[in-house]
Each structure stands twice: as C-alpha cells, then as structure tokens.
Amino acid sequence: MSLPFDVLADPTRRRMLELLLERPRLVGEIAHDLELSQPRVSKHLRVLRDGGLVTVRAEAQRRWYQIRTEPLADLDAWLAPYRRLWTEHLDQLERHLETMPDTPEEQ
Amino acid sequence: MSLPFDVLADPTRRRMLELLLERPRLVGEIAHDLELSQPRVSKHLRVLRDGGLVTVRAEAQRRWYQIRTEPLADLDAWLAPYRRLWTEHLDQLERHLETMPDTPEEQ
C-alpha cells in the first residue's frame, strides 16, 4: 500500500482532483478551468495516474480523466490510528501529558 | 487550514510520527529507534513542528516531542468529500460512469 502523500503534496494536483471529484474531465477542460497550460496539466495528470489517483478513457483524441478512490481509501486507512486521538478519547492524550515530568515550556 | 501534505510526504517523518503516536519521545530516542543521525532527526522534527504536527517541551537539555493532532484532523476533513465515493454510495460513481460516452479503454 503505497500512500499518495507525494502525489497530493502538490496543490495544483489537489485542485485538479477537486475538479475530478465532480465528474470526469478532459485535459483541456481542466487547463481552462484552472487556468493552467496544457503541458502542465498533462504532466500533473501523468503523476496522478502513476499514483493510481486517476484513470483515463480515450475518446478519439480526447482523454477523459476520472478519479480513482483506492489510494484515497489507503490514506484514510493510514489516518485511522491517529484519528482516535481527537475523536474517541480526547482526554486520554491529556491524561498522558499529565504523566510527563513538569517542566517549563519552550517557545 | 493549511494541509500537512508536504510535511507528511516524507516517509521518514511519517515513521517518526508513528513513534510519537505511542508516546512523547526524546530526539535521541527517535534517532536510536529509527537508526537515523541526530541532525537528521532534529531537522525533520523542525519541519514537523513548523507544520504544527508536534510540539516540544524542554526538560533541561532534553526535548520531549509530542504529537499534535490538529493538522491530522484537517487532513481528515479534507478527505471527507472523497470518502463518500467509496463508502456511502459506491455505485453512484459507477452509475456516473455509465453516463459517459462509451469508447475503447486506453492501457
């Protein structure tokens, strides 16, 4: 399970994903909507594709890009153990901190 | 809400966070457990700290680093709209795809 952190680290790619969340799109559409050059979009789509976050469907010269959820589900799974820290027992962390030696804070 | 993607993009930092999930740790502990040089650990901790993912508590020359959940909760929130794609109505996407023009797949 390779996590999509690197792929999602780029804000442009996240904006593209956000568009693709609504519906599949053409390269040109994305470039237009986000005001990006076409090669730039193609390159990012390549990265998204290599990371498994999108798939392509060819229609003549057009390419329909569509979101793929698996890596996002993996990310969700990665978050699980941390999520408990701020949901279930929020005070469990607090109690833990009280266990720590009591010394002046830095910064 | 600045997302912690860049910070978490580094696998070493993710391993460090994983350690800190159990309990707060000293720099030296982390370096030892993960077999990393001390400066390397300090540098990563700096990034984690700037990203709000950890806080420090000074105890003499020791520094106790402890996890901070807010950015992770932000990440969780970011995931929310996507999460629906693979939980609630998995077939909603499928239905959407059937709406698309039917052309040969690429790769």
Place this chain on the structure above:
DNA sequence: CTTCAATATACCTTAACAGTTATATGCCGT
C-alpha cells in the same frame, strides 16, 4: 569553570521536481 551530554543549526552537495517552450503523435474533417 571545565567538561560532557543533548540538541539545534550552518554550510555544502546532490537529487528531484515544477514549470516553460518546442515538438511529436494520433485522429478527425474535408
């Protein structure tokens, strides 16, 4: 007050990556 221990940081090198411009590829219409 000197020395050692724990940590932070400066400096340097290298690698990766985003962006641009130019070009290639493939398909459609005429």
Place this chain on the structure above:
DNA sequence: ACGGCATATAACTGTTAAGGTATATTGAAG
C-alpha cells in the same frame, strides 16, 4: 492526402529539499 485539434512528451531551467559533516548552544555534573 492534408490541415488542424487534443494531448503527450522531450529538453532545459530554477528552485527546493534531504542528507551529511562540522559546529554552536545550553545545561549538568564534578
């Protein structure tokens, strides 16, 4: 067959970031 459209990729450039080594800082202990 030909010109144009949609997309991909190559080549190049600039920036950023990680890692290493060396050094600075601060507190403790003797």
